[in-house]
Amino acid sequence: xxxxxxxxxxxxxxxxxxxxxxxxxxxxxxxxxxxxxxxxxxxxxxxxxxxxxxxxxxxxxxxxxxxxxxxxxxxxxxxxxxxxxxxxxxxxxxxxxxxxxxxxxxxxxxxxxxxxxxxxxxxxxxxxxxxxxxxxxxxxxxxxxxxxxxxxxxxxxxxxxxxxxxxxxxxxxxxxxxxxxxxxxxxxxxxxxxxxxxxxxxxxxxxxxxxxxxxxxxxxxxxxxxxxxxxxxxxxxxxxxxxxxxxxxxxxxxxxxxxxxxxxxxxxxxx
Numbered sequence: 001x002x003x004x005x006x007x008x009x010x011x012x013x014x015x016x017x018x019x020x021x022x023x024x025x026x027x028x029x030x031x032x033x034x035x036x037x038x039x040x041x042x043x044x045x046x047x048x049x050x051x052x053x054x055x056x057x058x059x060x061x062x063x064x065x066x067x068x069x070x071x072x073x074x075x076x077x078x079x080x081x082x083x084x085x086x087x088x089x090x091x092x093x094x095x096x097x098x099x100x101x102x103x104x105x106x107x108x109x110x111x112x113x114x115x116x117x118x119x120x121x122x123x124x125x126x127x128x129x130x131x132x133x134x135x136x137x138x139x140x141x142x143x144x145x146x147x148x149x150x151x152x153x154x155x156x157x158x159x160x161x162x163x164x165x166x167x168x169x170x171x172x173x174x175x176x177x178x179x180x181x182x183x184x185x186x187x188x189x190x191x192x193x194x195x196x197x198x199x200x201x202x203x204x205x206x207x208x209x210x211x212x213x214x215x216x217x218x219x220x221x222x223x224x225x226x227x228x229x230x231x232x233x234x235x236x237x238x239x240x241x242x243x244x245x246x247x248x249x250x251x252x253x254x255x256x257x258x259x260x261x262x263x264x265x266x267x268x269x270x271x
Contacts, residue, residue, distance in 0.1 A: 021046045022124060022154075027216070028197070029120075029158045030255035031105040040101040040120075040156065044093035051092045052124045054101065056081040059119045059155065061220040064227050067119075067155070076222030080116035080160045083107045105160050113163025115194045115221050119155040157218075159195065161255065167192030169219070171267040174247050177229075182237045186228040186247055188265065190219040198251040198264055200228060202236075205244040205268060212236050217249070240271050 023043040031038060044050055058079045060070035073079055086103045093099055103120065170189045177183035190196055197218045201210040212232060219226045232240070248266040251259040 022050070022052075022122070024122075024154070024156070026254070027156060028218075028254075029103055029156060030253075031103070031158070031160045032255070033107070033162065036105045036107075038103050040103065041098060042091075042093065042101060042122075043098045044095055047095055049092060049094045050124050051090065052122055053090045054086060054088070055121050055123075056084060056086070056118050056158075057121050057155070061218075061223050061226070063223070063225065064229060065217075074222065078114050078116040078221075079118050080105075080158060081118040083111075083116060083160060084118065084158060086120060103158060107160060107162065111162050113165070113193070115165060116160040116162070117157060117195070117220060119157050121153065121155045123153050157220075159255075161194060163193075165192070165194035167194045167196050169196050169249055169265040171247050171249060171265045172225075174245070174267070174269040174271065176237065176241060176271050182232045182234055184230040184232055184237075184240070184271070186230060187225065188217075188219055188228060188249065189225045190223065193221070195220045196249075196251065196264060197253045198249050200230070201248045201250070202230075202240060203246045203248070204240065205246060211239050211245075215252070243271055244268055245271050 021044070023045050025041050026038075029038045029040070042052070058070045058073075058081055059067040060074070060077070061067055070077070070079075083105055084103060085106055086101060088099075088101065091099050091101075101120075107116075168191050172187040172189050174184060174186045177185055184202070186200060195218055197216070200214045200217050202212040203210045212230070214228075214230055217228055246266060246268045249264045251262045251264050253259055
């Protein structure tokens with residue numbers, strides 16, 4: 001099984017110390033009436049013992065692909081939280097230790113066809129937190145003792161699919177952004193009854209190997225479009241600018257093995 005260093009990435013982005021790096025697999029869970037349970041494997045690859053709390057929450061995808069908290073479902077939006085159970089709800093991992101989290105669906109037999117989604121949130125903090133002394137203002141004998149605890153948080157989408165579902169995607173446009181520079185905005189449009197998940201590759205016309213590849217691009221229901229913002233290294237932007245580039249969106253949906261590697265959408269654009 002391949003583990004992905006999700007928190008290591010978050011640490012790099014948000015300045016969280018890497019002492020309690022969490023590796024997790026898989027990074028998304030798909031359940032169906034035929035496969036009502038799944039397992040997440042957590043591994044503490046850091047140097048500190050860490051405690052974790054787990055909870056289900058509902059999140060909505062924005063047009064730019066970001067996720068935000070969702071209190072009530074919008075038209076066509078279905079949450080899965082009330083149909084899911086998981087165990088354990090909290091755990092402690094010593095350095096190098098691993099833990100399996102079991103997720104189960106308890107959907108009734110007459111549940112309406114469609115895709116139901118919620119997210120399993122993992123919150124963590126090292127068990128042994130360091131203390132720092134903050135000097136008091138001059139002329140006093142007091143000092144403030146504060147405890148610095150690095151909080152890590154990540155979410156794993158848990159999707160319950162009921163019935164025969166299908167989806168189609170088109171690439172509507174691709175534009176190199178001028179502000180900020182070194183970004184390519186790819187506009188995807190989705191139709192159908194389920195989400196899509198795959199990789200986007202950028203290949204200069206006439207070449208065989210992609211100049212750039214972005215993995216794990218999802219369009220969740222009920223969204224019918226998404227602006228995928230792809231930051232590009234300067235050398236890649238230079239290589240693509242002014243060229244005809246084939247943009248391909250290829251399925252990597254583990255719940256649809258027949259579609260694995262299938263081209264969902266593509267277009268050739270002059271960048």
